[in-house]
Amino acid sequence: MSDQVVDLKKIKLHYQQALPNQMVTAVVVLDHELGICYVNPSAEALLVKSLSKLYRLPIDQVFYNTPINNDRLQQLLTTGQEFSDSDVTIEFFDHRKITVEVTASSVTFEQYPHILLEFKQIDQQKQISAEAFQQQQWESARDLIRGLAHEIKNPLGGLRGAAQLLDLELNVEQKEYTAMIIEQADRLTNLVDRLLGPNQLPVMKLQNIHVVIEKVFQLTQFDNPKNITLARDYDPSIPEIVFDQDKLQQTVINIVHNAIQALDGESKITLKTRAASNKTINGKRIKLCAEISIIDNGPGIPDHIQRTLFYPMVSGRASGTGLGLSICQTIIHQHQGKLSCKSRPGHTEFTILLPFNSEKNQ
Ligand SMILES: Nc1ncnc2c1ncn2[C@@H]1O[C@H](COP(=O)(O)OP(=O)(O)OP(=O)(O)O)[C@@H](O)[C@H]1O
Ligand SMILES: [Mg+2]
Incomplete structure:
Protein backbone atom coordinates (compact mmCIF):
# COMPACT_ATOMS: atom_id res chain seq x y z
CA MET A 1 0.00 0.00 0.00
CA SER A 2 2.70 2.47 1.08
CA ASP A 3 4.76 1.43 -2.00
CA GLN A 4 1.88 2.45 -4.21
CA VAL A 5 1.65 5.86 -2.50
CA VAL A 6 5.37 6.43 -3.04
CA ASP A 7 5.00 5.46 -6.70
CA LEU A 8 2.13 7.84 -7.26
CA LYS A 9 4.11 10.66 -5.67
CA LYS A 10 7.00 9.91 -7.98
CA ILE A 11 4.76 9.78 -11.01
CA LYS A 12 3.12 13.07 -10.05
CA LEU A 13 6.49 14.74 -9.58
CA HIS A 14 7.74 13.35 -12.87
CA TYR A 15 4.81 14.76 -14.84
CA GLN A 16 4.83 18.06 -12.96
CA GLN A 17 8.44 18.53 -13.97
CA ALA A 18 8.14 17.27 -17.53
CA LEU A 19 4.83 18.68 -18.71
CA PRO A 20 5.48 22.44 -18.72
CA ASN A 21 8.34 21.78 -21.11
CA GLN A 22 6.06 19.99 -23.59
CA MET A 23 3.21 22.49 -23.46
CA VAL A 24 2.18 24.67 -26.38
CA THR A 25 1.00 27.26 -23.88
CA ALA A 26 3.77 29.60 -22.81
CA VAL A 27 4.24 29.50 -19.05
CA VAL A 28 6.05 32.20 -17.06
CA VAL A 29 6.48 31.97 -13.29
CA LEU A 30 7.12 35.19 -11.32
CA ASP A 31 8.38 35.36 -7.76
CA HIS A 32 6.84 37.59 -5.09
CA GLU A 33 8.98 40.53 -6.29
CA LEU A 34 7.64 40.08 -9.86
CA GLY A 35 10.95 38.78 -11.16
CA ILE A 36 10.96 35.90 -13.63
CA CYS A 37 12.00 32.62 -12.01
CA TYR A 38 10.92 30.15 -14.70
CA VAL A 39 9.84 30.12 -18.37
CA ASN A 40 9.02 26.95 -20.29
CA PRO A 41 10.37 26.45 -23.85
CA SER A 42 7.15 27.86 -25.42
CA ALA A 43 7.59 31.03 -23.37
CA GLU A 44 11.24 31.24 -24.43
CA ALA A 45 10.04 31.13 -28.06
CA LEU A 46 7.32 33.72 -27.42
CA LEU A 47 9.68 36.12 -25.65
CA VAL A 48 12.56 35.33 -28.03
CA LYS A 49 14.92 34.94 -25.04
CA SER A 50 16.25 31.98 -23.14
CA LEU A 51 15.58 31.21 -19.49
CA SER A 52 19.17 32.09 -18.60
CA LYS A 53 18.70 35.62 -20.05
CA LEU A 54 15.28 36.04 -18.45
CA TYR A 55 16.06 34.62 -15.01
CA ARG A 56 15.53 37.21 -12.25
CA LEU A 57 14.59 39.90 -14.75
CA PRO A 58 11.67 42.07 -13.51
CA ILE A 59 8.67 41.40 -15.73
CA ASP A 60 8.24 45.11 -16.50
CA GLN A 61 11.65 45.01 -18.20
CA VAL A 62 10.40 42.41 -20.65
CA PHE A 63 6.95 43.71 -21.53
CA TYR A 64 6.24 47.26 -22.39
CA ASN A 65 2.94 48.98 -22.79
CA THR A 66 0.79 46.05 -21.70
CA PRO A 67 -2.35 45.73 -19.59
CA ILE A 68 -0.60 43.05 -17.49
CA ASN A 69 1.19 45.68 -15.44
CA ASN A 70 2.83 45.58 -12.01
CA ASP A 71 -0.25 47.00 -10.24
CA ARG A 72 -2.45 44.15 -11.40
CA LEU A 73 0.17 41.56 -10.60
CA GLN A 74 0.77 42.99 -7.11
CA GLN A 75 -2.95 42.91 -6.52
CA LEU A 76 -3.01 39.27 -7.54
CA LEU A 77 -0.25 38.50 -5.03
CA THR A 78 -2.08 40.23 -2.19
CA THR A 79 -5.66 39.21 -2.91
CA GLY A 80 -5.03 35.94 -4.75
CA GLN A 81 -7.70 36.94 -7.25
CA GLU A 82 -6.91 35.36 -10.60
CA PHE A 83 -7.58 37.12 -13.86
CA SER A 84 -7.67 36.22 -17.50
CA ASP A 85 -7.78 38.49 -20.55
CA SER A 86 -8.75 37.12 -23.93
CA ASP A 87 -7.29 39.64 -26.32
CA VAL A 88 -4.18 41.36 -25.02
CA THR A 89 -1.57 43.09 -27.10
CA ILE A 90 1.89 42.85 -25.61
CA GLU A 91 4.61 45.10 -26.85
CA PHE A 92 8.29 44.37 -26.34
CA PHE A 93 11.06 46.91 -26.03
CA ASP A 94 12.12 46.23 -29.63
CA HIS A 95 8.54 47.26 -30.70
CA ARG A 96 7.60 43.71 -31.62
CA LYS A 97 3.92 43.15 -30.86
CA ILE A 98 1.98 39.97 -30.18
CA THR A 99 -1.65 39.27 -29.36
CA VAL A 100 -2.29 36.71 -26.64
CA GLU A 101 -4.84 35.18 -24.33
CA VAL A 102 -3.43 35.38 -20.84
CA THR A 103 -4.36 33.77 -17.54
CA ALA A 104 -2.68 34.88 -14.32
CA SER A 105 -3.05 32.81 -11.17
CA SER A 106 -1.25 32.61 -7.85
CA VAL A 107 0.63 29.55 -6.67
CA THR A 108 2.76 28.88 -3.61
CA PHE A 109 6.29 27.55 -4.02
CA GLU A 110 8.45 26.92 -1.01
CA GLN A 111 6.06 28.91 1.16
CA TYR A 112 6.32 32.04 -1.00
CA PRO A 113 3.49 33.28 -3.21
CA HIS A 114 4.32 33.17 -6.92
CA ILE A 115 2.43 34.10 -10.05
CA LEU A 116 1.80 31.71 -12.89
CA LEU A 117 1.24 33.45 -16.22
CA GLU A 118 -0.07 31.35 -19.12
CA PHE A 119 0.00 32.83 -22.61
CA LYS A 120 -1.57 31.54 -25.77
CA GLN A 121 -0.64 33.43 -28.91
CA ILE A 122 -3.70 34.24 -31.01
CA ASP A 123 -2.35 36.63 -33.69
CA GLN A 124 -2.70 34.07 -36.42
CA GLN A 125 -6.19 32.94 -35.37
CA LYS A 126 -7.27 36.58 -35.25
CA GLN A 127 -5.84 37.29 -38.66
CA ILE A 128 -7.49 34.22 -40.18
CA SER A 129 -10.92 35.04 -38.79
CA ALA A 130 -10.56 38.70 -39.88
CA GLU A 131 -9.61 37.49 -43.37
CA ALA A 132 -12.56 35.09 -43.50
CA PHE A 133 -14.89 37.91 -42.47
CA GLN A 134 -13.44 40.28 -45.07
CA GLN A 135 -13.78 37.54 -47.67
CA GLN A 136 -17.49 37.05 -46.89
CA GLN A 137 -18.11 40.79 -47.00
CA TRP A 138 -16.27 41.08 -50.30
CA GLU A 139 -18.29 38.23 -51.83
CA SER A 140 -21.63 39.75 -50.73
CA ALA A 141 -20.69 43.19 -52.05
CA ARG A 142 -19.51 41.66 -55.34
CA ASP A 143 -22.66 39.55 -55.75
CA LEU A 144 -24.92 42.51 -55.01
CA ILE A 145 -23.15 44.69 -57.54
CA ARG A 146 -23.07 41.92 -60.14
CA GLY A 147 -26.82 41.39 -59.74
CA LEU A 148 -27.45 45.08 -60.13
CA ALA A 149 -25.14 45.36 -63.15
CA HIS A 150 -26.87 42.42 -64.78
CA GLU A 151 -30.26 44.09 -64.40
CA ILE A 152 -28.95 47.35 -65.89
CA LYS A 153 -27.28 45.64 -68.83
CA ASN A 154 -30.42 44.19 -70.44
CA PRO A 155 -32.50 47.38 -70.82
CA LEU A 156 -29.34 49.21 -71.82
CA GLY A 157 -29.05 47.03 -74.93
CA GLY A 158 -32.69 47.79 -75.80
CA LEU A 159 -32.15 51.50 -75.27
CA ARG A 160 -29.17 51.53 -77.63
CA GLY A 161 -31.00 49.49 -80.27
CA ALA A 162 -34.01 51.83 -80.14
CA ALA A 163 -31.73 54.87 -80.50
CA GLN A 164 -30.10 53.27 -83.57
CA LEU A 165 -33.51 52.65 -85.18
CA LEU A 166 -34.65 56.18 -84.37
CA ASP A 167 -31.43 57.47 -85.89
CA LEU A 168 -32.48 56.10 -89.28
CA GLU A 169 -35.63 58.24 -89.18
CA LEU A 170 -34.03 61.53 -88.22
CA ASN A 171 -32.45 64.44 -90.10
CA VAL A 172 -28.79 65.36 -89.67
CA GLU A 173 -29.40 67.92 -86.91
CA GLN A 174 -31.59 65.57 -84.87
CA LYS A 175 -29.07 62.72 -85.28
CA GLU A 176 -26.87 64.60 -82.78
CA TYR A 177 -29.27 63.53 -80.02
CA THR A 178 -29.36 59.86 -80.95
CA ALA A 179 -25.55 59.90 -81.24
CA MET A 180 -25.43 61.24 -77.70
CA ILE A 181 -27.78 58.50 -76.42
CA ILE A 182 -25.69 55.82 -78.14
CA GLU A 183 -22.44 57.25 -76.80
CA GLN A 184 -23.73 57.39 -73.22
CA ALA A 185 -25.25 53.90 -73.50
CA ASP A 186 -21.85 52.60 -74.65
CA ARG A 187 -20.14 54.31 -71.74
CA LEU A 188 -22.59 52.72 -69.32
CA THR A 189 -22.22 49.30 -70.96
CA ASN A 190 -18.51 49.57 -70.49
CA LEU A 191 -18.94 50.37 -66.81
CA VAL A 192 -21.50 47.60 -66.34
CA ASP A 193 -19.15 45.09 -67.99
CA ARG A 194 -16.42 46.03 -65.53
CA LEU A 195 -18.92 45.74 -62.67
CA LEU A 196 -19.80 42.24 -63.82
CA GLY A 197 -16.13 41.33 -63.55
CA PRO A 198 -14.10 38.87 -65.61
CA ASN A 199 -16.59 36.85 -67.65
CA GLN A 200 -14.33 34.18 -69.09
CA LEU A 201 -12.89 31.33 -67.18
CA PRO A 202 -9.13 31.59 -66.86
CA VAL A 203 -7.00 29.77 -69.43
CA MET A 204 -4.64 27.86 -67.18
N1 LIG B 1 -0.31 51.87 -54.20
C1 LIG B 1 -1.29 52.64 -53.73
N2 LIG B 1 -1.01 53.75 -53.00
C2 LIG B 1 -1.99 54.54 -52.51
N3 LIG B 1 -3.30 54.30 -52.70
C3 LIG B 1 -3.66 53.24 -53.40
C4 LIG B 1 -2.68 52.34 -53.96
N4 LIG B 1 -3.33 51.34 -54.59
C5 LIG B 1 -4.65 51.59 -54.44
N5 LIG B 1 -4.85 52.73 -53.75
C6 LIG B 1 -6.15 53.31 -53.35
O1 LIG B 1 -7.12 52.29 -53.49
C7 LIG B 1 -8.22 52.77 -54.25
C8 LIG B 1 -8.90 51.62 -54.94
O2 LIG B 1 -8.15 51.16 -56.05
P1 LIG B 1 -8.89 50.47 -57.27
O3 LIG B 1 -7.87 50.11 -58.27
O4 LIG B 1 -9.78 49.41 -56.76
O5 LIG B 1 -9.84 51.62 -57.81
P2 LIG B 1 -9.44 52.97 -58.57
O6 LIG B 1 -8.00 52.95 -58.94
O7 LIG B 1 -9.89 54.10 -57.70
O8 LIG B 1 -10.38 52.92 -59.85
P3 LIG B 1 -10.19 51.97 -61.14
O9 LIG B 1 -9.02 51.07 -60.90
O10 LIG B 1 -11.47 51.21 -61.22
O11 LIG B 1 -9.97 52.91 -62.25
C9 LIG B 1 -7.60 53.83 -55.15
O12 LIG B 1 -8.58 54.76 -55.53
C10 LIG B 1 -6.55 54.46 -54.26
O13 LIG B 1 -7.15 55.44 -53.42
MG1 LIG C 1 -7.20 51.27 -60.00
Missing part, protein backbone atom coordinates in the same frame (compact mmCIF):
# COMPACT_ATOMS: atom_id res chain seq x y z
CA LYS A 205 -1.18 26.87 -68.38
CA LEU A 206 2.01 25.69 -66.73
CA GLN A 207 4.45 28.58 -67.06
CA ASN A 208 6.94 30.84 -65.36
CA ILE A 209 5.53 33.84 -63.45
CA HIS A 210 8.54 35.95 -64.39
CA VAL A 211 7.35 36.12 -67.99
CA VAL A 212 4.39 38.14 -66.74
CA ILE A 213 6.25 40.24 -64.19
CA GLU A 214 8.96 41.09 -66.71
CA LYS A 215 6.35 42.13 -69.28
CA VAL A 216 4.70 44.48 -66.79
CA PHE A 217 8.14 45.82 -65.89
CA GLN A 218 8.94 46.55 -69.57
CA LEU A 219 5.52 48.09 -70.28
CA THR A 220 5.80 50.36 -67.25
CA GLN A 221 9.32 51.39 -68.19
CA PHE A 222 8.29 52.33 -71.75
CA ASP A 223 5.44 54.50 -70.50
CA ASN A 224 6.82 56.25 -67.46
CA PRO A 225 5.99 59.98 -67.60
CA LYS A 226 6.43 60.43 -63.84
CA ASN A 227 9.99 59.11 -64.08
CA ILE A 228 9.45 56.54 -61.39
CA THR A 229 12.42 54.34 -60.48
CA LEU A 230 11.51 50.74 -61.26
CA ALA A 231 13.31 47.92 -59.50
CA ARG A 232 13.28 44.15 -59.90
CA ASP A 233 14.02 41.63 -57.19
CA TYR A 234 13.30 38.15 -58.52
CA ASP A 235 13.77 34.70 -57.12
CA PRO A 236 14.64 32.70 -60.25
CA SER A 237 14.31 29.39 -58.40
CA ILE A 238 10.49 29.56 -58.43
CA PRO A 239 9.30 26.62 -60.54
CA GLU A 240 6.71 26.92 -63.31
CA ILE A 241 3.17 27.02 -61.98
CA VAL A 242 -0.28 26.91 -63.53
CA PHE A 243 -1.95 30.27 -64.16
CA ASP A 244 -3.68 32.40 -66.80
CA GLN A 245 -1.03 34.70 -68.26
CA ASP A 246 -3.36 37.50 -69.42
CA LYS A 247 -5.28 37.60 -66.20
CA LEU A 248 -2.22 37.62 -63.96
CA GLN A 249 -0.75 40.35 -66.14
CA GLN A 250 -3.96 42.38 -65.85
CA THR A 251 -3.79 42.00 -62.06
CA VAL A 252 -0.18 43.12 -61.74
CA ILE A 253 -0.78 46.01 -64.16
CA ASN A 254 -3.82 47.20 -62.17
CA ILE A 255 -1.78 47.22 -58.97
CA VAL A 256 1.18 48.95 -60.61
CA HIS A 257 -1.16 51.56 -62.16
CA ASN A 258 -2.66 52.33 -58.79
CA ALA A 259 0.84 52.83 -57.40
CA ILE A 260 1.77 55.12 -60.32
CA GLN A 261 -1.39 57.16 -59.76
CA ALA A 262 -0.58 57.55 -56.06
CA LEU A 263 3.12 58.34 -56.46
CA ASP A 264 4.53 61.81 -56.63
CA GLY A 265 8.08 63.22 -56.38
CA GLU A 266 10.98 60.86 -55.78
CA SER A 267 9.26 57.57 -56.20
CA LYS A 268 10.02 53.92 -56.61
CA ILE A 269 8.14 50.75 -57.46
CA THR A 270 9.69 47.35 -56.79
CA LEU A 271 8.50 44.11 -58.34
CA LYS A 272 9.60 41.26 -56.12
CA THR A 273 9.12 37.50 -56.32
CA ARG A 274 9.86 34.86 -53.72
CA ALA A 275 9.04 31.26 -52.95
CA ALA A 276 7.10 31.26 -49.68
CA SER A 277 6.27 28.38 -47.38
CA ASN A 278 3.48 27.62 -44.91
CA LYS A 279 0.97 30.29 -45.86
CA THR A 280 -2.74 30.28 -45.08
CA ILE A 281 -5.05 30.80 -48.04
CA ASN A 282 -8.81 30.76 -47.46
CA GLY A 283 -8.28 29.03 -44.13
CA LYS A 284 -6.16 26.27 -45.71
CA ARG A 285 -2.51 25.73 -44.93
CA ILE A 286 -0.52 25.87 -48.16
CA LYS A 287 2.94 24.37 -48.11
CA LEU A 288 4.58 26.26 -50.96
CA CYS A 289 3.54 29.32 -52.95
CA ALA A 290 4.92 31.84 -55.36
CA GLU A 291 4.79 35.26 -53.74
CA ILE A 292 4.66 38.33 -55.96
CA SER A 293 5.01 41.67 -54.18
CA ILE A 294 4.44 45.09 -55.70
CA ILE A 295 5.96 47.67 -53.38
CA ASP A 296 5.87 51.46 -53.63
CA ASN A 297 7.13 54.28 -51.44
CA GLY A 298 4.11 56.53 -51.98
CA PRO A 299 1.71 58.13 -49.50
CA GLY A 300 -0.06 54.85 -48.64
CA ILE A 301 -3.70 53.79 -48.89
CA PRO A 302 -6.02 56.36 -47.31
CA ASP A 303 -7.06 55.15 -43.82
CA HIS A 304 -10.79 55.34 -44.50
CA ILE A 305 -10.66 52.77 -47.33
CA GLN A 306 -8.09 50.34 -45.92
CA ARG A 307 -10.64 47.91 -44.51
CA THR A 308 -12.79 47.83 -47.63
CA LEU A 309 -10.01 48.25 -50.18
CA PHE A 310 -10.92 45.20 -52.27
CA TYR A 311 -14.68 45.83 -52.31
CA PRO A 312 -16.13 46.94 -55.64
CA MET A 313 -16.65 50.69 -56.05
CA VAL A 314 -14.31 51.69 -53.24
CA SER A 315 -12.00 54.41 -54.45
CA GLY A 316 -9.83 57.07 -52.91
CA ARG A 317 -9.54 59.00 -56.17
CA ALA A 318 -12.05 61.52 -57.49
CA SER A 319 -11.94 59.99 -60.97
CA GLY A 320 -11.62 56.34 -59.86
CA THR A 321 -14.38 53.77 -60.33
CA GLY A 322 -12.98 51.58 -57.55
CA LEU A 323 -13.16 48.42 -59.63
CA GLY A 324 -9.48 47.70 -60.32
CA LEU A 325 -8.66 45.90 -57.07
CA SER A 326 -12.00 44.10 -56.92
CA ILE A 327 -11.28 42.64 -60.37
CA CYS A 328 -7.77 41.67 -59.23
CA GLN A 329 -9.28 39.92 -56.21
CA THR A 330 -11.68 37.92 -58.43
CA ILE A 331 -8.81 36.86 -60.70
CA ILE A 332 -6.56 35.75 -57.85
CA HIS A 333 -9.48 33.81 -56.35
CA GLN A 334 -9.96 32.00 -59.63
CA HIS A 335 -6.37 30.85 -59.14
CA GLN A 336 -7.03 29.67 -55.55
CA GLY A 337 -4.58 32.33 -54.47
CA LYS A 338 -4.63 35.27 -52.14
CA LEU A 339 -4.26 39.01 -52.67
CA SER A 340 -3.52 41.18 -49.66
CA CYS A 341 -2.13 44.59 -48.87
CA LYS A 342 -0.16 46.23 -46.10
CA SER A 343 0.17 49.97 -46.24
CA ARG A 344 1.58 52.85 -44.26
CA PRO A 345 2.89 56.19 -45.51
CA GLY A 346 6.11 55.52 -47.43
CA HIS A 347 5.49 51.78 -47.88
CA THR A 348 2.61 50.10 -49.64
CA GLU A 349 2.95 46.43 -50.42
CA PHE A 350 0.47 44.33 -52.38
CA THR A 351 1.15 40.60 -52.17
CA ILE A 352 -0.16 37.92 -54.51
CA LEU A 353 0.18 34.33 -53.35
CA LEU A 354 -0.21 31.56 -55.91
CA PRO A 355 0.02 27.99 -54.62
CA PHE A 356 2.61 25.77 -56.31
CA ASN A 357 0.10 22.96 -56.42
CA SER A 358 -3.41 24.42 -56.45
CA GLU A 359 -6.16 22.04 -57.63
CA LYS A 360 -5.54 23.16 -61.20
CA ASN A 361 -1.83 22.52 -60.71
CA GLN A 362 -2.29 18.88 -59.79
